Amino acid sequence: MDRNTLLAFALSMIVFVTFLMYQERQYAEVALEAQTQIEAESRQEGLQEGGSESPPGYTRPDESGADSTFAESDRAPRPSPTPEPSPRRNIPIQKTKIENANVFAEVSNESGLITSWRLKDYNERLPDGDVPMQLVAEGFPALAVEIAGVAGVDFEGTRFEVLHSTEREVLQRAENAAGVLTRKIRLDERGYGFDLELSFESRRVDPVDASFELLWPAEQSDRADFREFSLVAYSEADGVTRTSVVSAGQPGFLGFGGGEGGVEKIPAMSLWAGTDLRYFSGVLVDPNERGGFDVQFEAIQEGESARTRMTTRSASVGAGGSIAVKLRGFIGPKLIDELADAGSGLEYSINRGYSW
Numbered sequence: 001m002d003r004n005t006l007l008a009f010a011l012s013m014i015v016f017v018t019f020l021m022y023q024e025r026q027y028a029e030v031a032l033e034a035q036t037q038i039e040a041e042s043r044q045e046g047l048q049e050g051g052s053e054s055p056p057g058y059t060r061p062d063e064s065g066a067d068s069t070f071a072e073s074d075r076a077p078r079p080s081p082t083p084e085p086s087p088r089r090n091i092p093i094q095k096t097k098i099e100n101a102n103v104f105a106e107v108s109n110e111s112g113l114i115t116s117w118r119l120k121d122y123n124e125r126l127p128d129g130d131v132p133m134q135l136v137a138e139g140f141p142a143l144a145v146e147i148a149g150v151a152g153v154d155f156e157g158t159r160f161e162v163l164h165s166t167e168r169e170v171l172q173r174a175e176n177a178a179g180v181l182t183r184k185i186r187l188d189e190r191g192y193g194f195d196l197e198l199s200f201e202s203r204r205v206d207p208v209d210a211s212f213e214l215l216w217p218a219e220q221s222d223r224a225d226f227r228e229f230s231l232v233a234y235s236e237a238d239g240v241t242r243t244s245v246v247s248a249g250q251p252g253f254l255g256f257g258g259g260e261g262g263v264e265k266i267p268a269m270s271l272w273a274g275t276d277l278r279y280f281s282g283v284l285v286d287p288n289e290r291g292g293f294d295v296q297f298e299a300i301q302e303g304e305s306a307r308t309r310m311t312t313r314s315a316s317v318g319a320g321g322s323i324a325v326k327l328r329g330f331i332g333p334k335l336i337d338e339l340a341d342a343g344s345g346l347e348y349s350i351n352r353g354y355s356w
Contacts, residue, residue: 091159096170101190102332104132107170109160112141112215113185117282117331119192124225135280135331137219140305142275142282143329145183146213147200149314153178179203185329191341192332196284199324202317210323211314214284217300217307218275220245226277231308232349233266233273233295240348241266242276248306249299262302266295272346273310281339281349284310285328 094109099120106116114136123130136142147153153176160172160183168187173180184197198212218229230242249262266273269292274283286292293310300306315323330346332338339347 091161093159094162096162096165098165098168098170098185098187100168100187102192103187105187107185108141109162109172110141111144111156111158113144113183114142114331117142119332122333124223133225133280135277135282137221140217140219142216142331143196143284144215145181145198146215147179147181147210148213148311149210150178150202150204150208150317152176152204155181177203191338192330193341194329194331196327196329197324198327199322200317201322202320205319207316207318207321209314210317212312212323212325214310215307216274216282216284216310217305218245219305220303225279228278230276231274231297231306232276232281232283233270233293233297233308234346234348235266235268235270235292237268238266243297243306245306246303248297249302262299264297266297269293269313270295270310273308275308276349280331280333281346282331283329283346283349285330285346286312286325287328288325 091109095115096107096109098105098107102120104116104118104120105114107113108115115138116134117136118132118134120132122133124133144156146155155174155176158174158176160174160181162170163173164171168189169184171182171184173182175181180201180203182197182199182201184195186195186197188194200210200212202208202210218231220229221227229245231245231248232243233241235241243264249264271292272283272285273293273295274281276282284293290313293312295311296309298307298309312325317323330339334350336347336350339349
C-alpha cells in the first residue's frame, strides 16, 4: 500500500469516528429533551389534580409528618387508607310494608328508614273522616343511619339493597368505598315495639373508632294531637329532658338551658331518646350493658322542624373489622303497661309535671 492510499484510509477513519461521536451526542440531547418534557407533563398533571409539586423520583412526606426521601422504585407501594369505590349500582327506590297486630308500617330503602307508622287501634279525626293515627310525618322519615368516626363514610342519599323481607321484618344493605352498612328492623308480634340491628364492616386498612348515628326528625303541626311536639331524652342522672320543636336550638331563658348555634347537647348519656307528643312517643332505646346514647337536639328549620341525633358508644375497629349493635324502638301510645314492658325507664315519657 503506497503512502497516498494509507493517508486516504486514515482520513476516512477519522471522518467516520467523528460522525459516530456527533451522532451519539445528538441522540443523547434528544433523549434528555424528551425526558424533561415527560417530567414537566407529569408535574403539571399532579398540580391539576390538587397535589403539590415534588422533585422527580421522590415521594411526598406522609400524613404523620415523617420525612420520605426514598425513590418510589426503592420502596413497596403503600395502600391507601380508603379503597377505591366500587361501581355505583342503580338501585330503585323501594318501600316495603310490614305489620303486626297493632301497627301498619312502611320501610324505605333510602336514608330514612321508617316513612310511615300507622296505629290500627287509634284513629285521628279529620274533616273527611277518621283515619288510622299516623306518627311519622311525610317528608320526615325516622331513623336515618350514619357512621361516625370514619373518614370517607357518608351514607346520606345512598339507597339500600333489600336483601330479605317478611311480614314483620326487613333486611337492607348499602356499601361505599369505606365499608358496608347493614340494617334490620323487626316488629314485635304485637304491640308498638321493634328491634333494630345495625352492623358496619370496614374496608379501610387503618384502625378507626366508629359509632352509629341515628336521626329522628319532627315537624311542628296544627293537627290536634301534634301541637305539643317535642324532642326528648332520658338519663338516670338528669331524668327527662324535653325541648319543643319550635324552640329547638334557641337560647334558653336567662342563659339557662337551650342551644347554641342551633344545637342543644344533653350532658349525660341517655338510655333512650327520640320524639314526644302528649299522648304518643317515638323513641329509640339502647338496652345493652354500658349502653346509652350521646344525644343532641338540632334545629332543621328554626321554629318549624328539628331532630334528635343519637350516637352510640364508639368501638375500636381494626383493618377490615366490623362493629354491630342491637337497639329497641317504640312508636306508640303512652300506656303504662306498654311502656313498662319496653323497660329502660320509658314510663317516664309520660309527662306528669312534678308528680314524679
